[in-house]
Amino acid sequence: MLWEAVGCLALVVLAIKVIYTLMSGTCRSSRILNGKTAIVTGASAGIGKETALDLARRGARVILACRNLEKAQKVADAIISTTGNNNVEVQYLDTSNLTTVRKFAQGILDTEKELHILVNNAGIRGEPERKLTDDGLELTMATNHYGHFLLTNLLLGLLKKSVPSRVVNVSSDGHLFCPSLDPNDFDYKKRPYPGSFATYAESKLANILFTLELSEKLRNTGVTTNCLHPGAVNTEILWKGDNSKLALFFACLFSLMAKDEKLGAQTIIYLAVSEEVENVTGKYFCDCKERKPSKQAQDHGLAKKFWDFSEQQVKLTPKERLY
Numbered sequence: 001m002l003w004e005a006v007g008c009l010a011l012v013v014l015a016i017k018v019i020y021t022l023m024s025g026t027c028r029s030s031r032i033l034n035g036k037t038a039i040v041t042g043a044s045a046g047i048g049k050e051t052a053l054d055l056a057r058r059g060a061r062v063i064l065a066c067r068n069l070e071k072a073q074k075v076a077d078a079i080i081s082t083t084g085n086n087n088v089e090v091q092y093l094d095t096s097n098l099t100t101v102r103k104f105a106q107g108i109l110d111t112e113k114e115l116h117i118l119v120n121n122a123g124i125r126g127e128p129e130r131k132l133t134d135d136g137l138e139l140t141m142a143t144n145h146y147g148h149f150l151l152t153n154l155l156l157g158l159l160k161k162s163v164p165s166r167v168v169n170v171s172s173d174g175h176l177f178c179p180s181l182d183p184n185d186f187d188y189k190k191r192p193y194p195g196s197f198a199t200y201a202e203s204k205l206a207n208i209l210f211t212l213e214l215s216e217k218l219r220n221t222g223v224t225t226n227c228l229h230p231g232a233v234n235t236e237i238l239w240k241g242d243n244s245k246l247a248l249f250f251a252c253l254f255s256l257m258a259k260d261e262k263l264g265a266q267t268i269i270y271l272a273v274s275e276e277v278e279n280v281t282g283k284y285f286c287d288c289k290e291r292k293p294s295k296q297a298q299d300h301g302l303a304k305k306f307w308d309f310s311e312q313q314v315k316l317t318p319k320e321r322l323y
Contacts, residue, residue, distance in 0.1 A: 024231060024263050025287030027270040033060035037115050037162075038272070039108070039155075041065040041093060041148065042122025044072035047170070047230050050265035051119055052076075055272065056085045060117070065093035065104060067122075095122045095147025098135045098314055105154035114162040115155060117272045120148035121170045123203075126196035130188060137313060138187055140196075144203035149210055150314040156223070156322040163222025164278065167214065168271045171207035171284070173229045176294050178205045183305045187313070206306065208284055208293050213303040215282025217323035224281035228267045231259050231286065 038055045042048040043064035056062045056079050066072035072090040079088050093104040108115065123144045131139040137146055152167055159165045178201040185191050193199070211227040218225060270288040271277055284293040296302060311321075 024259055025266055025270070025289060026263070027054075027266045027274060027288055029270070029274040029276075031058065031273045031275065033058040033116075033273065035059075036117065037061045037063070037112055038117035038119065039063045039065055039115065040119040040121055041095060041151070044068050044075050046261050047265040047268060048119070048121040049075050050261045051121065051268045051272070052088070053079050053082065054265065054269045055117065056080075056088050057083045058273065059085060061087040062089075063108070064088070064090045065122070066090060067092065067094040067100075093122075093151075095151070096133050096137075096139060096143040098137075098142075098147065098150055101147050101150050102154065105151055108155060109158060112158065115158045116162050116165045117168070118152060118155060118159065118166070119168045119170070119268060119272060120152065120207075121168075121268065122148070123170065124200075126198075126200035126203075128196045130193035138193075138199070140199045141187070141203050141206065144200070145206040145210065146310060146314050148207075149310045150316065152210075152214065153314075153316060153320055153322065156218075159223045160221055160322070165223050166272055167211075167223065167225035168268055169207045169211050169225065169227040170268060171211075171227045171229060171293075172200075172204040173286070174201045175205035175208060175297060177201040178294075178296065181205055181296060181302065181306075183302060183309070186306065186309050205294070205297055206310075208297040209299075209303040209306045210310070211284075212282055212297070212300065213307040214323075216300070216303075218281070224277070224279070226271045226277065226281060226283050226285060228271060228284065229286040229291070230264045230267055 033055060038060045040048050040052045040062065043052040044066040052062050052064055064072050064076055069090055069092055076088050076090050080086055091104060091107065092100065094100045124140060126140045133139055133142045135142065148169065181202060182191060208227050211225050214225045267285050267288050271285060283290050285291060
């Protein structure tokens, strides 16, 4: 009886994986990126790695912005070997640490004449208990949102100088599981910490709200910004963060049904290069198609409040307000 149940579950999982893979979107653009510069955060693994590989294959100068330099360098070497594009390099960036974000951004401003594509991809799954960074920020929100918020703001001047340019923010349908976002307590100082998945969901909603408000601030500048759900993807992020038995069980089940990393990167690549979205901004995509996010994620008032709060959290100075 037990083995029959296991067999049935295996068949269901296999069927879901096959159907899901066949229905997944693929970037069809053949655009060449010779002379273009791209930054991909969290490019040492998963969909970030696949995105960096694709952009390098198209001829772009690609900067892998990662916190594990040894791991990232191996990826960069493999990309160079595979594509023949020697203009691929690694630079240190930890999006959970605002000091390293500022240092990385200053290095880019000092050395790069142009920046055409910024892919904000780095992220973590979430922690079972509230953890604070050296800046006093909740770790999941700092890694998934605040670091990218600050980085993008610091590089806006260069992005504007390089138009047409694009900012791509990796979000998730996980935001749909965020029932509400308290505009008076974004950092869990007053309300109880909601746990790993709920915190992750809030950080992914934050990515969409950030994109929505950024698109308003950059309207008619030649810089577009969009965000996306990459789909259910089997990457190492599944195994990081919450190590409870329940979390590991769902991670295992999820990985068996999910897309591979190459397929998971397709919507990122689509938003970074496709001619079809050249003048599209402030939208949410999945499988290389526009999709409506939750009602909260379409709330311009909430997006503005969260932007202002984020500026306070990262201590954005007047000189750093380049929108």
